[in-house]
Amino acid sequence: MxxxxxxxxxxxxxxxxxxxxxxxxxxxxxxxxxxxxxxxxxxxxxxxxxxxxxxxxFPLPTLPMDLHIRPLRLVWLVLRFLGDVVVASVEVAWITLRFWREPRNAVIEVDLETSSDFVLTVVAEMVSLVPGSLVVEARRSTHTLFLHVLDARDTAGVDKMRSQVYALERRVVRALGTETQRLPEGGTP
Amino acid sequence: MSWTALADGIAAACLVTGALLALVAAIGVLRFPDVLTRMHSATKPQVLGLLLILVGLGFRLRDPGTIGLLAMVALFQLVTSPIASHMVGRASFRAGQVRRDLLVVDELTDLLADERPREGD
Structure with missing residues (x-):
């Protein structure tokens, strides 16, 4: 800690x-x-x-932010986020209305790649806003999020969710320009 | 077709879709088995549902001051709702209000059980 x-x-x-x-x-x-x-x-x-x-x-501690905002990446982050929200809303609505099947949920651990509190906060907020995933626990010391995933079905669904969160983290880091050096090489923009 | 008629049409579509999403959310709260699953329903379709209703209102009212206010509502809703759902979710998980038989993967329960003896407060 x-x-x-x-x-x-x-x-x-x-x-x-x-x-x-x-x-x-x-x-x-x-x-x-x-x-x-x-x-x-x-x-x-x-x-x-x-x-x-x-x-x-209500004094708040200053959040150390080392931001280099890249406008195009930021627009992409927001557009991609809105798209995710629409797609996931339809999925959750469908899961809700499928009365004949109980959802198979999962609680998964996602260890973020960056060690910035700001990135952790933004990723947690965005993951929470996208339907189908809920942050049940967040560890600031290790920058780990624990998510409750609605209807993950099986381990393949869990892995898919995990890689989605990593992709989101990468988009956030690229848009805000904090700790880009920590990202692994390659990957989608 | 005039510009106002078009705006009214967009407003109507947004309002109806938003209201339908709110209805699905209500059904979900009634139907799902445990707190965490219900939280998905209670907090999530609202994100898009509320945004659609605000956009619909903006297109119908067409008043700059009101649109500023609507944007403020959207912003605060987006910033505060994850925190509220996180607090409820965290408390209910720790209180054991989870249908564990419905979980395919659970990577948190064992971790919390290991930590419990060391937690002082």
Whole structure:
């Protein structure tokens, strides 16, 4: 286990300031303005105040991100993801409506190739959003995901799911540009 | 065919498809045998179902402010639903709410059993 920094109590003023991450404050302000649906000076100022209070009350650790976003790869990642969601939704709907057959599920372990927390988070989120797979356990120390797969049927289905997750991880890494050097050579783009 | 009629047609198709997916999800919750399998039904067709309904609303309402709000709904739904389903799934697996006889492969149960004595909290 990697040590998790525990410094909630006795936060120094300096650490408190580091909690105010500019992108987060700007993003929260944007959400505030969008929720009010009107771009006015009062909305922006009040949004800034609320964002700063939120950041101070709920401090989050900074996520080390070494991103080099590649726009084309990112578009491909999103399109491929939407395609996967549509295909998998139809599959899950079919499994649901096939009343004469009980689904044969599986719980599988997928040990991700990269060691970035950010990639782990993105892959886990995307795997969860695609129907038919659910993350039951995630290990940050070893970057391992445990998935519950709906109707995997047999070991061939399990292997297929596993290789799909690895392919997704590769697409995520290529799109976001973190730790590309860790990827094995070859493979589909 | 005018542009508004076309947009209304797209909106109608999206709304009906989204509603059908929500119906299938409801059937799944009733029919599947254990919590984890039901989670697939309860959380998943909703992803596409909700997106389709939001797209349908966008095409029907055609108001920039509203579309911004709809995009926000979609974004927050996509970011938060995996976390909710993960927490429920994790808790139910650890509580033994799994039909193990329906699993073809289980790579987690033994691992958790090995770890249990060492877990302090």
């Amino acid at each position: 990697r040590p998790v920094p525990k410094q909630r109590r006795g936060v120094t003023p300096r650490a408190r300031l580091r909690v105010l991450q500019l992108p987060v404050v700007l993003w929260l302000t944007l959400v505030w303005v969008a929720l009010w649906g009107e771009l006015s000076a009062a909305n922006v100022v009040f949004g800034l105040v609320v964002s700063i209070v939120v950041c101070l009350v």
